[in-house]
Amino acid sequence: MKRNSLNKCIALGTSVMCLFSLAGCKNDVKLTSEQNELIAEYTAGVLLKYSYENEWKYTKLNTALNTYNNKNNTSATKPSGSNSNNNNNNNSVSIPSGGNVTTNHASSQTSGDLCSSLTQALGLTGTTISYESVSVGDRYPMGEYVVCVPAESGCKVVAVEFKIKNDSGNNILANTTASGVAVKLTVNGTSYPGYISMLKNDMLNLKSVSIASGSSYNAVLLFQVKSESANNVKGSVLSVTSGGTSLGTLALN
Helix, strand or coil: CHHHHHHHHHHHHHHHHHHHHHHHHHHCCCCCHHHHHHHHHHHHHHHHHCCHHHHHCCCHHHHHHHHHHHHHHCCCCCCCCCCHHHHHHHHCCCCCCCCCCEEEECCCCCCHHHHHHHHHHCCCCCEEEEEEEEEEECEECCCCCCCCEECCCCEEEEEEEEEEEECCCCCEEECCCCCCEEEEEEECCEEEECCCCCCCCEHHHCCCEEECCCCEEEEEEEEEEEHHHHCCCCCCEEEEEECCEEEEEEECC
16 A cells, blocks of 8 residues: 555656646746755655655654745735844744753763673774763754654654764774664663664664764664653663674663
8 A cells, every 4th residue: 555655656746846847848937946945855755755764754844844934924025124133033934942852961880881892783893982961852853954853642752872983093984774783771661662763873874974083973872752751761771782682781870
């Protein structure tokens, strides 16, 4: 059923693009770069909705559409006595932050043994991995106009952040997709599996990420945790396995 829907959407998307193309030839309609980008975003979003990739639940499409609609809905009439600064403020687009975010930073009890084992299991030779912080919110990351992973219904996104430092004398390309590493987070006695996303900095899904010699890269592990438990991440336990073998645990204090 999904494959049929996807095929229909591909045909629909192709037809839409063809119609725009034909209209441009016959009536000399010119699209702005912003309109072209919006059409591309919309077509990608329709295809995404009916494909397996919908699992990632990106919000970039909605942000782009809201931004475009807000700009179009802005009144073209300027109030008398208004200055350029006020006009800029009236035309600005505000993206909601997605709720409050709580952050707990790493403590002195961080398990160096686990991070060392994790470095080897991920195949990141020449690097050092260290735990940085854990945050809870309605989406991750929280920046404006960015691709992000939203919380599922009744959940919060828990993001456990790490720093990967390249200690070698050469640049490295980080690829962890085929590492076989699995993670879970235990909060209030309930275990939640790692939420693999298509974010560029997903620690378990890094694809040819370049890290220069002596530089550091921020990576993240994501979890969808029930809302009633998410704000109690202090004291929760991160467990890491590789090929079914435990690499250790890390208390998120």
